[in-house]
Amino acid sequence: MDTLSQANGAFALHLYRALSDAGGSLFFSPLSISATLAMVQLGARTHTEKELGEVLRFKQVPDLHSHFQHVVSEISAPTSSHLLKAANRLYGEITFSFLPNYLSSVLKHYHAELQEVDFVGAAEQTRLAINKWVQDNTEGKVRELLKSGMVSAMTRLALVNAVYFKGSWMHQFNKEETKEMPFKINQNVSRPVQMMFQVKKLPLRFIPEQNLQVLELPYEKETLSMFIVLPNESKRGADPLIQLQEDLSIENILDWTDRSKMDVWTDVVVRLPRFRLEQDFSLVDTLVKMGVASLFDEGVADLSGMAGGRGLFVSALAHSAVCEVGEEGTEAAAATGAVASFCMMREEHFTADHPFLFLITHNPTRSILFLGRYCGPP
Structure with missing residues (x-):
């Protein structure tokens, strides 16, 4: 196991414990969440970069983003043995001017685009458009990732990732x-x-x-x-x-x-058991408790590597995952x-x-x- 997989694994178990407090069944994709936050880490600076590095164990991975590029490409390679659909994108308020170097780095390492949207003037229309994009990119399995009220005119940056997985057993159950x-x-x-x-x-x-x-x-x-x-x-x-x-x-x-x-x-x-799990999470409060506090604080977040000056922060982090286990x-x-x-x-x-x-x-x-x-x- 390379350093990135080990770091992601340690974060996965940390997040599992944090989400376990709610009780009941649980299902999520820690790698998808890590990859999305790594895209943010590209533009984080000072204390915000440090928090992400510590909580997600990024600081122990040399050449982090090249590592992610390799692992994500290998895992996402098309195959006939399973269906793995992931939708990852950053949505930024159009009044913020995002740095060209940041946009090109996200595209290079994560094959992801930052979409400029009008949260201030059209928050609800933007929410519906984001949900439609996620639905289109998850075989229609994730229909409403962003619930009503999750974004508003105050939203400046939304991180969205959704994952759908269905695999074929090497040995089927009759x-x-x-x-x-x-x-x-x-x-x-x-x-x-x-x-x-x-x-x-x-x-x-x-x-x-x-x-x-x-x-x-x-x-x-x-x-x-x-x-x-x-x-x-x-x-x-x-x-x-x-x-x-x-x-x-x-x-x-x-x-x-x-x-x-x-x-x-x-x-x-x-x-x-034959079972199906579908779960949606708003992860802001969970990550704050885990130690990523400044990222979600308007007056404290330092994402100056993403949009130049200060003032940009993450106000929504949604995750949805679907799993089907059958014969x-x-x-x-x-x-x-x-x-x-x-x-x-x-x-x-x-x-x-x-x-x-x-x-x-x-x-x-x-x-x-x-x-x-x-x-x-x-």
Whole structure:
């Protein structure tokens, strides 16, 4: 893992903890958020640049923006194995004169444009136009990223990113095997879910120190994988995800998901819920609590590398992410040797019938593209 992927991973877990306070299921794209804030960091100076560098771990990455250019290009390369649609853009008030050097740098490193808009005179029309652009760039999956009231005549700069992901499993689940089963929200409450089922040789690892299992479900061509971190159910009534959160570090995540340390020869009986998550966030308050305070303060923000003088600040930071997990996969891969050695090998059971953490990674760079947790149906 290079320094940028490690820095982004550390930020991802920091943000996960900050967003976890709200409880319930959670899904977001830390890499997309990091990339958008990196575009702002290009124009940040003095204390604002320092805050972004510390909270997003940018200061530990040499040649940050060239690194982002390489990683984002590699991850976004067209492929037949999955659909990964991202919409990223900066919208700036037209009365601000943005520096040509800044605009050319954003375009060079992030393939993104800064769009000048009229927040002062036409805030609502601008909001609708931004939402239409996001919808067009996410297969129509994200329909209203900027909610009513999120921008106003006082808005000077809005950061927008939306991500839609749908992958095809390397080994598909047979839809005929999907059955309704109870999902234990906690020790006292269960709700029905559609539980998928398969038996395959899949990378699996037990982490006895943290009392959890880690299963890898690779997508077609194995460029991307979903890792499911399943803590064992607590016998003391405590939320196992809260206990797991205390052990979350980028070092632990990298270790737990290291393919070379996983058992790849044993048949695994997998039960995993079919689910869809769609979440919208306004991240201003969250990032302020994490330590990026000046960026959102009109009188304090220093974005002079973006627009010359002072006075420009970020008044809206919206993020939306959609994830669909279902049976789909490659039929040919699913049929390979499914039964041949089933009775000859020992088997392990991986039953995700209680809350779990999951992450979707880009395997060549070990970048965390998406991070979330599933706590059952609402």
